[in-house]
Amino acid sequence: MKWLATATMVVTLGLWALAGPAAAQEAAPEATLPAQETFGQTIPEQTMPVQAAPGSVDWQSGLVTATGIGAPPANPANLAQARGMAKRAATVIARRNLLELLMGVHIDSTSTVENFMVSSDVVVSRIRGALQNSQILDTAYMSDGSVEVTVGLSLRGPLADVLLPTQSRFLPRATMVARPAVPAPAAPQAPAVQDSAAVDGLPAADAAPAAPVVPAGPFTGLVVDARGLGVRPAMSPRILDENGVEVYGTAVVGREYAIQQGMAGYAKELDRAAASDRVGRNPMRVMALRAEGAASTDLVISNDAAEMIRAAAESPQYLAECRVVIVLD
Secondary structure, eight states: HHHHHHHHHHHHHHHHHOHHHHHHHTTTTGGGGGGGGGGTSSOOOOGOOOOOEEEETTTTEEEEEEEEEOOOSSSOOSSSHHHOOOHHHHHHHHHHHHHHHHHHOOOSSSSOOOOOHHHOOHHHHHHHHHHOEEEEEEEEEEETTTTEEEEESSTTTHHHHHSSGGGGGSSSSGGOOOOOOOOOOOOOOOOOOOOOOOEEEGGGGGGGOOOOOEEEEEEEEEEEEEETOOOOOOOOOOEEESSSOOOEGGSSSSSHHHHOSSSSSSEEEHHHHSSSSSSSSSSEEEEEEESSTTTOEEEOHHHHHHHHHHHTTTTHHHTTOOOOEEEOO
16 A cells, blocks of 8 residues: 555654664675575565564563565675674664564554554654664674574563553543552451450350351452454553443543553463463452454453452552553453
């Protein structure tokens, strides 16, 4: 599509411009790499595909990683120069691949990063800056002189600040209050031994047995089991009741929390999700009924589960603080 090619070209050419003429020159040997390393063809920057970029999106950690391979120049002055130029070329290619992956990330059920790039030059500029500052996570030197570089970029922090909705769609800062620490559960107490003393005027032998002490406390988080429903992760998922009324979304979340740790965490195991620091030691657990939204990133839960969440008035801040983990396949 023309608009996709245009958006990709703008960001990619900007990325190469920031990398400098030397880096662009050094990346030229990519055309001589084996077919599997260039997807079987020499790919011009303005027509690079949005699929099959070598890398991954880890929704549990919020980290996007991508790799690139750079070849040394044909006639380097020495080994150090060959390795240095190959590494710089690999870094440029890895960041280009990182862009491809990033463009496919869902922000919500209707938008991807790609959509945002098309809609705003400011977003393009800030994403370009984020890509240029992406961290080099690993560098591998190959026996043939080529170099493989892995780069990473977090979906949280500065990038989330660019892509998430503006403050007006989030919980107003004035309503955010410090959440009191959850007290440790009280240990069960054995009833005191009484001989002939009376309780409420009755002999001890006839008095009702003491009620057991049950550890209690406010909920510290929410775990939603959405396995088997085809739910897809997103930067801004929503949880709805069966009537389509929002139970969890930007309206009940503090934007700063969403930026720093994401609107929701994702996990693949229910027990690990419930034991994560994000949801604390006493999370509420609910089952999702189905996926919702054009991209299947939103969740529908039962009306009963929704009322349980809304009725947990003792600690409403756990939603505002994004203490939510969604379990997927």
